[in-house]
Amino acid sequence: MSERIDYDTDPRLSILNVADKCGISYRQEGKRFTSVCPFCGSESGHFYLTPDDGKYKNVYHCVKCGEHGSAIELYAKLHNCTNKNAFKELIDFDVSSSTINFIKEAKKVASVKLNFMAPIEVRNKVYRNLIRRLSLSEKHYLNLRNRGLSEDNILRNGYKTLPFDKELKKKICRELIGAGFNIAGIPGFYTDYTDKNEWTFWTPKEGGFLVPVIDYLGRVQGCQIRKDADKKKYPWFSSSYMENGTQCNGFVHVHWNKEHSSKKIVITEGALKATTASILSNATFVAVPGVNAINNLFEVLKILKPQKIFIAYDMDYKEKKEVQKALNTLKWNLKVNRYNYTQSVWNEEFKGIDDYMFHIKSEKLVAK
Numbered sequence: 001m002s003e004r005i006d007y008d009t010d011p012r013l014s015i016l017n018v019a020d021k022c023g024i025s026y027r028q029e030g031k032r033f034t035s036v037c038p039f040c041g042s043e044s045g046h047f048y049l050t051p052d053d054g055k056y057k058n059v060y061h062c063v064k065c066g067e068h069g070s071a072i073e074l075y076a077k078l079h080n081c082t083n084k085n086a087f088k089e090l091i092d093f094d095v096s097s098s099t100i101n102f103i104k105e106a107k108k109v110a111s112v113k114l115n116f117m118a119p120i121e122v123r124n125k126v127y128r129n130l131i132r133r134l135s136l137s138e139k140h141y142l143n144l145r146n147r148g149l150s151e152d153n154i155l156r157n158g159y160k161t162l163p164f165d166k167e168l169k170k171k172i173c174r175e176l177i178g179a180g181f182n183i184a185g186i187p188g189f190y191t192d193y194t195d196k197n198e199w200t201f202w203t204p205k206e207g208g209f210l211v212p213v214i215d216y217l218g219r220v221q222g223c224q225i226r227k228d229a230d231k232k233k234y235p236w237f238s239s240s241y242m243e244n245g246t247q248c249n250g251f252v253h254v255h256w257n258k259e260h261s262s263k264k265i266v267i268t269e270g271a272l273k274a275t276t277a278s279i280l281s282n283a284t285f286v287a288v289p290g291v292n293a294i295n296n297l298f299e300v301l302k303i304l305k306p307q308k309i310f311i312a313y314d315m316d317y318k319e320k321k322e323v324q325k326a327l328n329t330l331k332w333n334l335k336v337n338r339y340n341y342t343q344s345v346w347n348e349e350f351k352g353i354d355d356y357m358f359h360i361k362s363e364k365l366v367a368k
Helices: 017-023 070-076 083-092 097-110 120-131 136-143 150-158 166-178 273-283 297-304 321-336 351-367
Strands: 026-030 033-036 048-052 055-061 066-069 188-191 198-201 208-214 222-229 254-255 265-271 282-290 309-310 341-343
Touching: 017 048, 017 055, 017 066, 017 070, 017 321, 033 070, 048 083, 048 097, 055 070, 055 097, 066 070, 083 097, 083 188, 120 208, 120 273, 136 208, 136 265, 166 198, 208 254, 208 273, 254 273, 265 273, 273 282, 273 351, 282 297, 309 321, 321 341
Parallel strands: 265 282, 265 309, 309 341
Antiparallel strands: 026 033, 033 048, 048 055, 055 066, 188 198, 208 222, 254 282
């Protein structure tokens, strides 16, 4: 009699067991696990293993090179065999006790209650009121000033330090609720089951400051965090694996020039970079949340109706194949949608367009 296999729950077919059998080490990050990408070598934090997040089950995805698929497909690609043979081999393997524990923990996290995201009008009001109640540390203020932003720029764009103080965070949440705001459905907020289920919000263990991500109407859609860390510096302000939390989507950020014109726009990656470069150059910038995250970009372009587009991805695209691939995908999509575009290039000594714009501005000041 043949063995009956439950493809959804059999630990041998778990994406985590497959990762073990492929020599991929990983660490938990909420409902997902991250690792170095075995295809493009991208650093940890870009390659995701998802056992079960309520929407996807036993899949992998690299946000840098775009490789993705099922657990069986991952094994098959890395062992250069068919999916059928990959399945046969995996069924014959044992699952380690440590992997079993990781699978159990992933199931536990996947079972937490999440809220649907609130409408943008609500998110905008809550985030702006949160920002008013936060302060900016001297360290983060200097970080922003060293990028070329003025004190007024910093104030207007709402950059604020995320506190570690648990009591302060709960106090801020109580104030927001007392002011009539419903913070259920706002990414970043959740209830702390270890402390009377009071509302609080997420601060990464490394610390960091909020970077509001703005839509074309000037509304705060969500926030990224500029972490005080060397790797994965810009996660979303999200609470997707916490009780009563809410997942944050990859929003497209818009920063207008002084004339509020979209005849010419510049596309880059990252809200802070786009805002800084926009201020330093007086050009309208549109920022995608990642080089491969262009799904929502074309909805924004339809609204802005640019006559000319400049692409300003980081200059390391010449060295990183995954960035070059993403750049080619963007160009192809722009061409298919009949947009007139040009790729911007600058001195390779400066990685990002914001770095280069700051250099140009500094040179002009010295020349005076």
